[in-house]
Every structure is written in structure tokens, then in C-alpha cells.
Amino acid sequence: MDQVEMIIRLLIAAALGSVIGFDRERLSWAAGLRTHMLVCVGSALVMIVSAYGFQEVVGKPGIALDPSRMAAQVVSGIGFLGAGSILLRGEVIRGLTTAASLWSVAAVGLAVGGGLYIAAAAATLIILIILAGLKPLEKRFFVARQRREVRLVVRRGAMTFQMFGQLLDKGTAQIEQFIVEQNANDADIEEVTVALLRVLPSEFDVILVKLKALPDVHEVSEIRLP
CATH class of the missing domain: 3.30.70.260 (ACT domain)
Known part of the structure; x- marks a missing residue:
């Protein structure tokens, strides 16, 4: 992968992360616009490094690499950040949706880093509909x-x-x-x-x-x- 393609993927990840982060920022949650953008860009970079960062040593005698291992750590590692957005509210359990959006944005970043642009864009749209579109219905029929x-x-x-x-x-x-x-x-x-x-x-x-x-x-x- 050339350098231009790498930069494009990181910019796309930042753009898609900002779409989800804007909704959280609008509601004044601790994990807002910048946090979601950072998670998405970071996940994309990890995916790029995981897939292309070891090309120089791949195929050499005695070296066996699994390019999916680094990306897999994002899925579990993002849980610490998500847990922080929940525990920050002390005794009142809140922030579960924001934690889930952070985890989802990390998955979007991995998809962009892997070059799956259509899947990443579709997932971003679906996540935005769940966060913003379904909330009025949830308030009207369930929470209220x-x-x-x-x-x-x-x-x-x-x-x-x-x-x-x-x-x-x-x-x-x-x-x-x-x-x-x-x-x-x-x-x-x-x-x-x-x-x-x-x-x-x-x-x-x-x-x-x-x-x-x-x-x-x-x-x-x-x-x-x-």
C-alpha cells in the first residue's frame, strides 16, 4: 500500500468517527467528537500496521506472523475506554450507549484500515440511525x-x-x-x-x-x- 492510500484511509476513519462522535458531543457526553475520532483513527492505524507493517520480514525463514492478532487486540482493548465512560458517573449507571458507540467506532476504524470502505460507511450510517434516529422512539414508547x-x-x-x-x-x-x-x-x-x-x-x-x-x-x- 502506498503512502497516499494510507493517508486516505486515516482521513476516512477520522471523518466516519466524527459522524458518530458529533451525536455524542451534541448530548454533552464525556466521550464526544474528539474521542470517537481518535478511536476510529487509532483503530484504522492499528489495522494498517497489522496488515502491512511487517512486510519486510514476512516470508523469511523461521518467522510466522498472524496479521489479525494486532487488530484483535483493539476489540478487547477498547473495553477499558468504554468502561471508563460508564464508571465516570459513579453510583448511577449511565454511559452504556456511549461505551457501545466507542466499541462500534473502533470496528469501523478496523474496517477502514482494512480497505472495506462500503462496509465502514454502511456501519456508520446504521450506528447513527440507532443513536439518533431511534432515541425519540425509545423515549416515547419505553423510557417515558x-x-x-x-x-x-x-x-x-x-x-x-x-x-x-x-x-x-x-x-x-x-x-x-x-x-x-x-x-x-x-x-x-x-x-x-x-x-x-x-x-x-x-x-x-x-x-x-x-x-x-x-x-x-x-x-x-x-x-x-x-
Whole structure:
């Protein structure tokens, strides 16, 4: 492969990675435009090196090379970067989609590095449709029906993220947002707004009952979503 073809492949990888990264950047995720571009270009370069970087020694006595081994390490190695985008959010499990997009972009980069331009472009289009096109449908038909918000009026310091998490059964609802604001008229009162995901109506009713039974909780009300 000549030098011009090599540069073209790296530029194509950067362009395709930017398409996916722009969607993540638009939503203000930690792994955004530059991260996806770097992953895609890096994967393409690894594929190029894996396929063409050892031509000088291939065929010499006593040397046996498997050109797929370096490329295979990208598939497993990108998992560390993906895990970082998940764990960055602490106790709230978020970022799974961004981790999956990073892994997919790495595969796109490998395809470009191997000269499979049509497959790489088609995969980029499909990934973009999944990330941007299906999200409104997901919110409308799935997430919205399993999302609940509750507002609490409590004594100052009486409700923390950890305390609220103890009210939830493991494997059921998840906390999407936890916002604490000081009452404008009373410094000893806080207003807590909590958004829950994947919570069934029956589970939410149980959570409300538990909250109302707490001694330092003065008021519990559900925020009706549109």
C-alpha cells in the first residue's frame, strides 16, 4: 500500500468517527467528537500496521506472523475506554450507549484500515440511525412510561443520594437525577427532586409510602410528566 492510500484511509476513519462522535458531543457526553475520532483513527492505524507493517520480514525463514492478532487486540482493548465512560458517573449507571458507540467506532476504524470502505460507511450510517434516529422512539414508547419524578420537602441534610438509594430494591428502579436545593424562605429546609428510571407504578407507590414514613420528610409529591 502506498503512502497516499494510507493517508486516505486515516482521513476516512477520522471523518466516519466524527459522524458518530458529533451525536455524542451534541448530548454533552464525556466521550464526544474528539474521542470517537481518535478511536476510529487509532483503530484504522492499528489495522494498517497489522496488515502491512511487517512486510519486510514476512516470508523469511523461521518467522510466522498472524496479521489479525494486532487488530484483535483493539476489540478487547477498547473495553477499558468504554468502561471508563460508564464508571465516570459513579453510583448511577449511565454511559452504556456511549461505551457501545466507542466499541462500534473502533470496528469501523478496523474496517477502514482494512480497505472495506462500503462496509465502514454502511456501519456508520446504521450506528447513527440507532443513536439518533431511534432515541425519540425509545423515549416515547419505553423510557417515558417507566420514568417517575418525586419532590420532597425535608429537613436540611435529612435526605442524601445514598439514603434515597437504600429505599430502592436492587435490580429495580434507578436514580437518573438527584437535585437538592435550599428553601428560599427557610435555611433549615431543603427541596429534593429525584428522577427515577425503570420503575413500575406499583414499585413507585411503595417508594412513596416509604418516603412519607420518614420522620424528617415534611412533604412528598409526585411530579406529573407530560
